[in-house]
Amino acid sequence: MNNASPASTDCKPLRETYRDGLLNDTLPFWLNHSVDKEHGGFITSLDRDGSIVDTDKGVWQQGRFTWLLAELYNNVEQRPEWLEMALHGIRFIDDHCFDESDGRMWFHLAREGTPIRKRRYAFSESFAAIAYGELAKATGKSEFAEKAKATFQQFIEHNLDPQGVEPKFTDARPCRGIGFPMITINTAQELRESINLERADKWIDRSIDTIREFHIKEDIECVVETVGVNGELLDHFDGRTLNPGHAIEGAWFIMAEGKHRNDHSLIQLGCQMLDWMWQRGWDNEHGGMLYFTSVDENPVQEYWHDMKFWWPHNETIIATLMAFHLTGDPKYKDWHRQVHDWAYKHFADAEDGEWFGYLRRDGTISNTLKGNLWKGPFHLPRMQLMCWQLLEKQESTKQEQS
Numbered sequence: 590m591n592n593a594s595p596a597s598t599d600c601k602p603l604r605e606t607y608r609d610g611l612l613n614d615t616l617p618f619w620l621n622h623s624v625d626k627e628h629g630g631f632i633t634s635l636d637r638d639g640s641i642v643d644t645d646k647g648v649w650q651q652g653r654f655t656w657l658l659a660e661l662y663n664n665v666e667q668r669p670e671w672l673e674m675a676l677h678g679i680r681f682i683d684d685h686c687f688d689e690s691d692g693r694m695w696f697h698l699a700r701e702g703t704p705i706r707k708r709r710y711a712f713s714e715s716f717a718a719i720a721y722g723e724l725a726k727a728t729g730k731s732e733f734a735e736k737a738k739a740t741f742q743q744f745i746e747h748n749l750d751p752q753g754v755e756p757k758f759t760d761a762r763p764c765r766g767i768g769f770p771m772i773t774i775n776t777a778q779e780l781r782e783s784i785n786l787e788r789a790d791k792w793i794d795r796s797i798d799t800i801r802e803f804h805i806k807e808d809i810e811c812v813v814e815t816v817g818v819n820g821e822l823l824d825h826f827d828g829r830t831l832n833p834g835h836a837i838e839g840a841w842f843i844m845a846e847g848k849h850r851n852d853h854s855l856i857q858l859g860c861q862m863l864d865w866m867w868q869r870g871w872d873n874e875h876g877g878m879l880y881f882t883s884v885d886e887n888p889v890q891e892y893w894h895d896m897k898f899w900w901p902h903n904e905t906i907i908a909t910l911m912a913f914h915l916t917g918d919p920k921y922k923d924w925h926r927q928v929h930d931w932a933y934k935h936f937a938d939a940e941d942g943e944w945f946g947y948l949r950r951d952g953t954i955s956n957t958l959k960g961n962l963w964k965g966p967f968h969l970p971r972m973q974l975m976c977w978q979l980l981e982k983q984e985s986t987k988q989e990q991s
């Protein structure tokens with residue numbers, strides 16, 4: 590595997606690292622090991638070598654892998670096997686992933702599709718919506734576009750006004766989290782591109798405004814994950830806990846919107862979020878992105894706070910490269926080199942392919958899982974695809990200017 594470092598100004602070796610990693614390593618790993626030919630859908634709880642550890646199925650991963658396959662079909666190459674596998678995934682989603690009693694989606698199923706668990710939030714719906722959207726584009730079938738719209742609407746409505754579920758907390762300490770507006774931005778962006786979703790811009794604007802109003806704290810240079818309903822800082826464990834990788838993911842969603850609209854203020858906002866959360870998340874002692882940190886000097890409650898998870902590194906690799914692509918600021922190139930080099934040195938498995946998911950703070954492997962209900966074919970291949978596309982665009986721009 591070619592794991593070129595971004596230290597040089599030559600885009601080609603780095604572009605090939607991302608492209609070849611996606612097409613020749615990550616994607617084959619999941620296609621070879623996760624496709625359930627007997628019951629449909631995908632099994633993502635895999636050990637280092639791709640052997641199955643648990644046959645239960647996460648609904649997030651059904652939508653995410655289906656989206657990825659259709660996305661590749663639409664935007665990389667129209668390979669029949671990619672479309673076939675995307676349709677394989679959507680059939681399982683249609684047949685098993687919706688609760689007929691309320692129209693919402695499950696979170697956790699047994700292998701054959703028997704429901705096990707439903708979450709209070711509706712992120713299963715967001716990932717299914719983007720899968721339906723890409724399949725509408727790939728096949729031209731209006732039924733997929735209608736399902737994309739309906740599932741997106743379910744995602745919005747449930748997160749704004751949950752019905753039929755017991756609240757997780759009492760109303761003694763009301764708060765708001767950054768997750769819903771963040772995911773709304775990206776889901777609406779994807780559906781705008783795939784099915785030209787009406788009112789996509791409205792939901793994106795609303796979500797960016799929510800993040801800016803409530804979660805951006807200029808006085809302490811921080812993006813706060815959980816705040817009071819009016820944006821006030823909360824002086825308890827949940828309120829003080831930061832998730833730098835999550836905020837950085839949101840940062841590149843906003844940067845991408847700025848690029849789409851040619852709106853420098855949005856690019857600047859996304860870069861500001863990246864700047865603050867890099868400083869709060871990068872581990873100056875061991876390298877890599879810490880999973881949780883604190884808004885102040887108090888310790889964090891979660892015992893895995895100083896572990897290194899795969900996905901914050903994927904999102905930080907995207908964000909730093911995008912920031913450099915959009916601004917030309919050399920610090921982003923330096924940060925991209927740092928996070929790329931650390932991640933490829935510690936997460937990438939040269940022997941069996943794909944990435945390990947969970948490392949100790951010093952970068953040693955905590956366990957050998959390549960997938961579970963949370964980790965699947967999404968953050969890593971999305972990173973590889975986006976960075977490949979960014980570098981390809983950068984190279985073509987240079988050629989046009991020369």
